[in-house]
Amino acid sequence: MVPVSPHHTRRHLGPRAALGMALLATGLAVPAAPAAAAGVPTTQVAQVARLSTAQPVLRQGSQGSAVAGLQRRLAALHYDVGSADGIFGPSTFHAVVAFQKVNGLTRDGIVGPRTWAALDRPVVPKPKYTHTGYSLEANLTTQVLYLARGGSVVRVLDASSGKASTPTPTGNYTILRRIDGWRQSDLGLLWRPNYFYRGYAVHGATSVPNYPASHGCVRVPIPAMDRLWSIIGVGVPVHVYR
Numbered sequence: 001m002v003p004v005s006p007h008h009t010r011r012h013l014g015p016r017a018a019l020g021m022a023l024l025a026t027g028l029a030v031p032a033a034p035a036a037a038a039g040v041p042t043t044q045v046a047q048v049a050r051l052s053t054a055q056p057v058l059r060q061g062s063q064g065s066a067v068a069g070l071q072r073r074l075a076a077l078h079y080d081v082g083s084a085d086g087i088f089g090p091s092t093f094h095a096v097v098a099f100q101k102v103n104g105l106t107r108d109g110i111v112g113p114r115t116w117a118a119l120d121r122p123v124v125p126k127p128k129y130t131h132t133g134y135s136l137e138a139n140l141t142t143q144v145l146y147l148a149r150g151g152s153v154v155r156v157l158d159a160s161s162g163k164a165s166t167p168t169p170t171g172n173y174t175i176l177r178r179i180d181g182w183r184q185s186d187l188g189l190l191w192r193p194n195y196f197y198r199g200y201a202v203h204g205a206t207s208v209p210n211y212p213a214s215h216g217c218v219r220v221p222i223p224a225m226d227r228l229w230s231i232i233g234v235g236v237p238v239h240v241y242r
Contacts, residue, residue: 058111062088070111073119074099080157080224094158094221097210101142102156107210125153128239129172135237136175136202138218140168143211145202145220147228157224160208161240162216169216173197173238180229187215192225196238 056066064086071084074095082091093109100107102125103118111119127137127148134154137146140161147155162168173196183190183203191204202218204225213219218240220228 055113055116058088060088060090060093060109067092070119071095077119077122077124078153078155080155080227082223082227090221091223094208094224095156098144098156098158101144101158101210109210125156127151127153128241129237131237133236134232135239136232138168138202138238138240140170140212140240140242145218147231155228157220157228158208158210160205160211160213160219162214163212166215168212168214168218168240169197169200170240170242171197173240175202175232175234175236175238178234190217191222192229193217194232194236194238196240202238 056062058067058070067088068084068086070088071081071086071092074081074092075084077099079095079099080091081095082089096111096115097107097109099105099118099122100109100115103115103123105114105118125139125144125146127135127146129135129137129148130151131148132150135148137148138144138159138161139146143159143161145157145159146153147157175194175196178192178194179190180192183193185199189206190201191206193201193203195201200216200218202220202225204222205214205219206222207213208219208221
């Protein structure tokens with residue numbers, strides 16, 4: 001190491017630096033200069049401030065006011081979360097997964113820093129089609145189902161469409177018939193199926209993974225279908241696209 005002359009050091013210490021050296025000598029921390037002063041845009045400073053605010057990591061089993069706040073935020077963004085009861089159950093989990101799908105996040109159902117940040121500045125989905133009444137849109141790319149009305153998305157549901165070997169047919173359809181209860185098909189059980197093309201339906205299922213997994217139908221969680229059932233009916237348009 002090349003020794004530095006004490007005189008050389010003193011010539012470069014301004015009043016602020018000298019104060020910092022004195023504080024360090026007494027064991028006190030020197031406050032950081034504001035980010036804006038370092039040339040960081042104000043908007044970025046605000047975003048960093050939001051992200052640095054301690055938010056709890058929430059997942060299935062979490063309970064309390066933070067969960068209730070999360071549920072209210074998801075409901076305000078039209079995600080099918082059920083009631084804001086402060087309990088992170090299956091409906092909250094699927095609402096979080098649907099939100100993560102729409103916002104291009106990891107689909108794990110865990111509300112960590114990235115999901116909290118996205119909830120602060122979310123992507124707002126829009127339907128591709130406009131109807132005066134209700135309609136359904138299955139977005140196979142994001143794996144969500146939209147309930148739309150008058151050109152706006154009024155509910156977003158977590159969904160799982162057909163896997164590669166049994167894809168969901170794309171196109172514009174209407175609900176042709178419905179069954180209010182369980183339907184035992186050759187490929188499994190369907191809860192409250194809404195058939196829109198041959199044997200293809202939007203229906204409730206006990207398993208709705210975060211990827212395409214069905215035999216061609218559009219699966220949604222059973223509680224989500226129960227909440228949707230009385231809103232839709234025969235004749236409601238169904239749009240399926242990528």
